[in-house]
Amino acid sequence: MQETDADAVRVRVLVVEDDPGIARSLVRGLERAGYLARSVDTGRAALSVEPAPDLVLLDLGLPDLDGVEVCRLLRRRSDVAVIVVTARGEEGDRVSALDEGADDYLVKPFGLAELLARVRAVLRRTRPQVSELLQHGPLSVDPRTRKVTVSGTEVVLTAKEFDILECLAVDPGRVVTRQEILERAWDAHWYGPTKVLDVHMAALRRKLGVPGLVETVYGRGFRLGDPGEPQ
Numbered sequence: 688m689q690e691t692d693a694d695a696v697r698v699r700v701l702v703v704e705d706d707p708g709i710a711r712s713l714v715r716g717l718e719r720a721g722y723l724a725r726s727v728d729t730g731r732a733a734l735s736v737e738p739a740p741d742l743v744l745l746d747l748g749l750p751d752l753d754g755v756e757v758c759r760l761l762r763r764r765s766d767v768a769v770i771v772v773t774a775r776g777e778e779g780d781r782v783s784a785l786d787e788g789a790d791d792y793l794v795k796p797f798g799l800a801e802l803l804a805r806v807r808a809v810l811r812r813t814r815p816q817v818s819e820l821l822q823h824g825p826l827s828v829d830p831r832t833r834k835v836t837v838s839g840t841e842v843v844l845t846a847k848e849f850d851i852l853e854c855l856a857v858d859p860g861r862v863v864t865r866q867e868i869l870e871r872a873w874d875a876h877w878y879g880p881t882k883v884l885d886v887h888m889a890a891l892r893r894k895l896g897v898p899g900l901v902e903t904v905y906g907r908g909f910r911l912g913d914p915g916e917p918q
């Protein structure tokens with residue numbers, strides 16, 4: 688992901704996961720959603736990461752330390768948000784982790800869309816002061832409240848339409864591929880017809896009512912364009 692000045696205020700997410708495949712796909716998904724993400728594969732490494740993360744996604748089945756113990760130690764040293772990840776059948780561990788101060792939990796397997804929703808929800812609770820209003824021309828998108836306005840007038844979108852718009856609004860001008868949007872707004876691995884995206888995109892454009900705001904970049908994807916320019 689391109690480094691920008693805004694990185695300084697972006698949310699840092701640490702993935703603690705010993706399965707390299709899962710760790711890679713989580714980091715990639717989080718980065719695409721605009722987070723600064725990195726991963727470590729042991730509990731010990733998780734306790735000494737610098738700079739300190741804002742949120743930790745903690746797999747409880749780690750090779751060195753007990754995940755519940757890692758949660759307890761993280762909590763003792765900071766108010767970092769913690770979402771624990773468990774496999775089915777580890778309900779006891781999950782309850783212990785929540786007792787040790789974890790903010791939420793996810794049960795494997797889970798989709799990227801669900802993970803991102805949990806991350807947003809936890810950050811809303813733990814960092815209520817952070818409001819990254821995304822603005823572009825007449826468009827304003829608030830990821831926290833999921834409220835969208837065009838020239839100050841609220842536009843009511845469906846959840847999918849909002850997710851699609853958010854993909855574009857986090858980096859106006861950048862071409863976002865269809866696959867990226869599908870992964871972000873639907874699930875980590877979407878193999879269905881991409882026609883469904885066109886249907887939601889058409890509805891989104893109609894509701895926004897600003898010609899040229901959502902541009903199709905033929906053969907590549909979509910981006911937010913200069914709405915002032917005629918089509």
Ligand code: CA
Pocket residue numbers: 704705706746747748749
């Ligand atoms: Ca594991």
